Amino acid sequence: xxxxxxxxxxxxxxxxxxxxxxxxxxxxxxxxxxxxxxxxxxxxxxxxxxxxxxxxxxxxxxxxxxxxxxxxxxxxxxxxxxxxxxxxxxxxxxxxxxxxxxxxxxxxxxxxxxxxxxxxxxxxxxxxxxxxxxxxxxxxxxxxxxxxxxxxxxxxxxxxxxxxxxxxxxxxxxxxxxxxxxxxxxxxxxxxxxxxxxxxxxxxxxxxxxxxxxxxxxxxxxxxxxxxxxxxxxxxxxxxxxxxxxxxxxxxxxxxxxxxxxxxxxxxxxxxxxxxxxxxxxxxxxxxxxxxxxxxxxxxxxxxxxxxxxxxxxxxxxxxxxxxxxxxxxxxxxxxxxxxxxxxxxxxxxxxxxxxxxxxxxxxxxxxxxxxxxxxxxxxxxxxxxxxxxxxxxxxxxxxxxxxxxxxxxxxxxxxxxxxxxxxxxxxxxxxxxxxxxxxxxxxxxxxxxxxxxxxxxxxxxxxxxxxxxxxxxxxxxxxxxxxxxxxxxxxxxxxxxxxxxxxxxxxxxxxxxxxxxxxxxxxxxxxxxxxxxxxxxxxxxxxxxxxxxxxxxxx
Numbered sequence: 329x330x331x332x333x334x335x336x337x338x339x340x341x342x343x344x345x346x347x348x349x350x351x352x353x354x355x356x357x358x359x360x361x362x363x364x365x366x367x368x369x370x371x372x373x374x375x376x377x378x379x380x381x382x383x384x385x386x387x388x389x390x391x392x393x394x395x396x397x398x399x400x401x402x403x404x405x406x407x408x409x410x411x412x413x414x415x416x417x418x419x420x421x422x423x424x425x426x427x428x429x430x431x432x433x434x435x436x437x438x439x440x441x442x443x444x445x446x447x448x449x450x451x452x453x454x455x456x457x458x459x460x461x462x463x464x465x466x467x468x469x470x471x472x473x474x475x476x477x478x479x480x481x482x483x484x485x486x487x488x489x490x491x492x493x494x495x496x497x498x499x500x501x502x503x504x505x506x507x508x509x510x511x512x513x514x515x516x517x518x519x520x521x522x523x524x525x526x527x528x529x530x531x532x533x534x535x536x537x538x539x540x541x542x543x544x545x546x547x548x549x550x551x552x553x554x555x556x557x558x559x560x561x562x563x564x565x566x567x568x569x570x571x572x573x574x575x576x577x578x579x580x581x582x583x584x585x586x587x588x589x590x591x592x593x594x595x596x597x598x599x600x601x602x603x604x605x606x607x608x609x610x611x612x613x614x615x616x617x618x619x620x621x622x623x624x625x626x627x628x629x630x631x632x633x634x635x636x637x638x639x640x641x642x643x644x645x646x647x648x649x650x651x652x653x654x655x656x657x658x659x660x661x662x663x664x665x666x667x668x669x670x671x672x673x674x675x676x677x678x679x680x681x682x683x684x685x686x687x688x689x690x691x692x693x694x695x696x697x698x699x700x701x702x703x704x705x706x707x708x709x710x711x712x713x714x715x716x717x718x719x720x721x722x723x724x725x726x727x728x729x730x731x732x733x734x735x736x737x738x739x740x741x742x743x744x745x746x747x748x749x750x751x752x753x754x755x756x757x758x759x760x761x762x763x764x765x766x767x768x769x770x771x772x773x774x775x776x777x778x779x780x781x782x783x784x785x786x787x788x789x790x791x792x793x794x795x796x797x798x799x800x801x802x803x804x805x806x807x808x809x810x811x812x813x814x815x816x817x818x819x820x821x822x823x824x825x826x827x828x829x830x831x832x833x834x835x836x837x838x839x840x841x842x843x844x845x846x847x848x849x850x851x852x853x854x855x856x857x858x859x860x861x862x863x864x865x866x867x868x869x870x871x872x873x874x875x876x877x878x879x880x881x882x883x884x
Contacts, residue, residue, distance in 0.1 A: 371473055375553045378417035383424050384471045390500045393466040395427035398549040399542065401460035402518060407637045408525060408534035411462060411545040427463035429493035431645050433520040433652035435660060459522060459641055464515040464546055466557050467499035469508035474558030479565065481506070481819045482513045482550060484543060486570030488660040490520045490652055498794040505790065506816040507828050511559035513550055517542035520648040524662040527617035528609045529633045536608050536667035540578050547591040565819045567596040569787055574601030577675060577763060578664055584672055585683035594688040594822050596815055598786055599697055602675055602759035604722070604883035608665045616651055616661050623647040656720065658701030658751065675759070676879040679766040688822040689767035690815060691760040692774040695781035698752025704744045714738065714746040721750065725881045736871050754882065756783070758872035764840045772824055772837055773846035774814065778802040790815070807857040810834040811849045834859055844869070
């Protein structure tokens, strides 16, 4: 077994994914990608520390490089440290097999918030992962390195900062979607307690937000090496879905918007994800740290962090699963924090101050983002109203703010629909509008509304052939072309109105901040594409203004 690898007992999370369509996740059993058997070798490419031999996918005429190590294995003393440069290897490395995935966990399942101690005894897992997971995949069109430097799209995978990896998202889909005029990169980063364990002890002798620092390190790798693959480091777009989109948000506000030299020129978010982002030593992240230490047998150690670094990975993984499952239903215990260096203040504050990296921004949200994160049985069985649900989701908001939330959502629908809207808007949709306003005059907004328009329903249009991709809810060629290519237009030209395909029928797309207009992507009752500009719902913007006003209480 690979150093740092783990094998655990069966986890019910995998079953819940296949049965409940847990948002942002794909059954990990479906994520296994066979090693390439294509006999055509791609060029050998020198990336400084070593050389990689990829392969050519003859069916798509795309060169593929899988499992490129962009950082050293974060094992032992490198746990909870900033990523380090990879070691040198004199021999050419094969890049024909998908990299191992980082250790994973499941979404919160608790009916209450904060975490009940009784939930911490649960264990799980039946899949082999490895801490040695800091790899990325690179794809470029053709059998030889493009002579003309192409725009680059870097995909950051979602999964609540606790799940998934590069194998789920095939970069060939991105290249085909962009008319074979881009270079694609798909990255991995540390997840769960391995990537987002926080607290004062990590601050004192480690690196907070290690998973985000991994991403930044990968983006720097792209700046330094993508030219060897035919990419233009000055034309990089970062794009992600769910927690990947949340990661994009973090890089937009990283280092007070003063990252130099720039790591990207454009940013795209598909369902921006902004859960509570506490200060690193807030009682909540400190509590998670203490729980992990206790479950790992390090609570009484004179040097807790050294003890944790020496702990077997399987023990840490058991704690990883327990603390995340114990979180409030549909939420995640191990997420980014305000660390004082990479992220210096609450995201809503940074965006309001327009302290941003990047020049152009495009956001897409799905109409019913929150539905899959809410337990409808808990709402109906307890006759919970909107104010009560808001108080459970955000325990620090007071009774007055909770009551105001209840009034704002009173006309949305049933109690379950109100809870769905609170979750979907406060965590996914409203943060997209905060980003749009930060990129004043240089932002575009889309809404995916094809029923049921759930979180993740749009992924199949970007990754139509990727392993585990959900089926398209509207399998119409004209719709798929116009929807997906609008985003690839931004990757190539930084403008969704500059089309590279005459079959893209999306009408003129106004910049959001000029008129509060966005592009609706829906279908008619007769099954035809319904793509047109619309004005953003005023009541939605009012609700988003409310969530922004209580950001100090929701920690957003």
